[in-house]
Amino acid sequence: MSSIRTPRQKRGIDTKERITKAAMALFAERGIHGTTSKQIAKKAGVSIGSFYSYFKNKEKLLIEMLEDYVENHYDAVWQALGSLRMETLGRNDLRTLILGVFNAYELAPEFHRQTHALRYTDPDIKRIYDREREREVRQIQFLIEQNAGHMVPVKDSRAVAMVIHNAVENVAHTAKFYGTDISETALADALADMIAGLLLGNTLSAIK
């Protein structure tokens, strides 16, 4: 019966958004597992019944929020790309890109952290993050292949792209989630050197 409502009018859209906003705030504040559907409904100023007419269940709400989020995160990650000219791509451009990635985590760090935890555990969430990873790896791979002429030749561009992606992602997590006494710029420098060493065969920047 009770089919899930897909809001078409303004009021419905507002309500759905209010729920999403409330959930985002509460997830950040007390964790996903620590937040109950009642709390979300209350914070959104909506009855629990309404909540369940907009979202089949808590899990579906989370999935929907996450799909939205990764879209935005992806855009934020790659927005710096537009301003770079590939033919002259150098170690400092890598550094800029990396800092752009770090920045993208400011969008909703707690939500990212919380959901990424579930990637190890929840198959639906894993699927979303895996799909996202695939997109980013392909993007990196595309860049490598497009610029093969200016770079050290690469045996397995997909493996290389994956390794670069994983390195950047985990260093971003260290910087943004786990914390470290090392500064973000120092991390970005080392990371840029490492990737430059691989792709550009040029480690002079590290020597400087």
Next chain:
Amino acid sequence: MSSIRTPRQKRGIDTKERITKAAMALFAERGIHGTTSKQIAKKAGVSIGSFYSYFKNKEKLLIEMLEDYVENHYDAVWQALGSLRMETLGRNDLRTLILGVFNAYELAPEFHRQTHALRYTDPDIKRIYDREREREVRQIQFLIEQNAGHMVPVKDSRAVAMVIHNAVENVAHTAKFYGTDISETALADALADMIAGLLLGNTLSAIK
């Protein structure tokens, strides 16, 4: 008060071990959050009362198991190190080390995956993994500094060590937790190239 039993006799040690074994199996099978203390006790063939006389609560059991585990994991990660001579450390030695790290994940992959998820969420677990990371980063940093003579000079050895650690860790997670169509050896090759590019300034191996 509720003094936790520290078993001294054979029987007590057996019991504690049986609980730990049962927990390990169940955590892998249905996840940490999906496993109840009653289930663990039942699988261990022990009363729930016994469970709670050996462990203050589920959390404490987990912590104790994890402390044990990371110790073993650390040993497994670095065991390949003994057979290497630093003066001649080359790209292929890095590759061997990396495959050794991948291998260390076979110890208890599901347990590692499940607990690492909680690193984002549970402060006690975060502390353990952070401590472990520190240990490994220091080890890498030590290697870098010891072999400074044979390597490309490095500006900030701690940041470099952290970046290398993060890269290897996340690629291992991709290989062992998230899954990918890329083979482990291809990943290890790309990773070895990347680190060699940074430290050895020598990417010919990638070109071969």
Next chain:
Amino acid sequence: MSSIRTPRQKRGIDTKERITKAAMALFAERGIHGTTSKQIAKKAGVSIGSFYSYFKNKEKLLIEMLEDYVENHYDAVWQALGSLRMETLGRNDLRTLILGVFNAYELAPEFHRQTHALRYTDPDIKRIYDREREREVRQIQFLIEQNAGHMVPVKDSRAVAMVIHNAVENVAHTAKFYGTDISETALADALADMIAGLLLGNTLSAIK
């Protein structure tokens, strides 16, 4: 969070009352400590979830019930007062008042007995009974002071009021809770004589 429901509609009020009634019956039957929240819910024909949406916990239920009860008990204790004229207050009026107090215990003797036991032990319950005692002592003190003209002068009217209160209370407990072979009227007579001896300086009644 776990916002406790304050029922506004008929259904909710019914439910809350059903819980209260069931609790009252079970407390009398098997004691407060011997009654579980599940039993109460079951007897009230309500789910355990409902129980906990009306009362934060068993303790809070008890407190709410007790606050209600002492209010009614107080009214019952003093209702006989209205018909007395102070200027002519005599030993027999005291006797009437005392029997009125005894009677007030018929409201819910088991509940009174059970909760009064906790006065020695539970701070919240102690607070309620202490507040009630204060109210009654003030009432007695007021009567003494209002009628100072017709009475033996009293040095410390508050101490005297407390002593009278305590005497009447404990004799009522003997009559209603602990039991004795002495009849209630005999106790009331002795008590009236004692108080009359103190306030009216007139113990002839005892001789009669």
Next chain:
Amino acid sequence: MSSIRTPRQKRGIDTKERITKAAMALFAERGIHGTTSKQIAKKAGVSIGSFYSYFKNKEKLLIEMLEDYVENHYDAVWQALGSLRMETLGRNDLRTLILGVFNAYELAPEFHRQTHALRYTDPDIKRIYDREREREVRQIQFLIEQNAGHMVPVKDSRAVAMVIHNAVENVAHTAKFYGTDISETALADALADMIAGLLLGNTLSAIK
């Protein structure tokens, strides 16, 4: 089987006493319900198995302790009596006796408070306190009857004795358990006046 040990040798007596002492301290500290048999055994430096070979169960321990205690309490209550000459018993002697009763509560006030709470609830404890009350009431009644010549004649000496006992007991509880801003001496004065008014027909003391 496991019949309860009645210790005849010194060591056994010591052990039993150590358990009793430990229980007394813990009952005072955390309440009777808040104390577990394990805690008692631990504090007594005895195994839980030993505990149960000296006492059939926690309840029996409590009963045994209480029987002992009321004996001592009774002695303490009446010790002031020896020094009084009945023929000349006056209001101030009553006051002295009352202060003696108050004092007797210093023996183990928390234990008295805790156990007296159970009088309303636990039949075995009720029996002990009822028996004790009977003893004291008889003692008072005896005094009244012995001194009938010097006193206002009394209709029902048993009822009078009960009323006096109840008054004194409850005022002692107010002073020692519930607490009040009225001083103990003020309470004793008012109480002495009240009893004197009943027995001695003499309230001049109150007037001074």
Next chain:
DNA sequence: CATGAATGAGCTTTCATTCAT
């Protein structure tokens, strides 16, 4: 005799979800 490991019934409480109004 002493020990303390083991037992397990039973308690309180939470929360995702449903459905009558």
Next chain:
DNA sequence: AATGAATGAAAGCTCATTCAT
């Protein structure tokens, strides 16, 4: 459409007591 009262499975944990060693 919106509401929120009602549900109940299920979790974590305690503690008096027993009995094999």
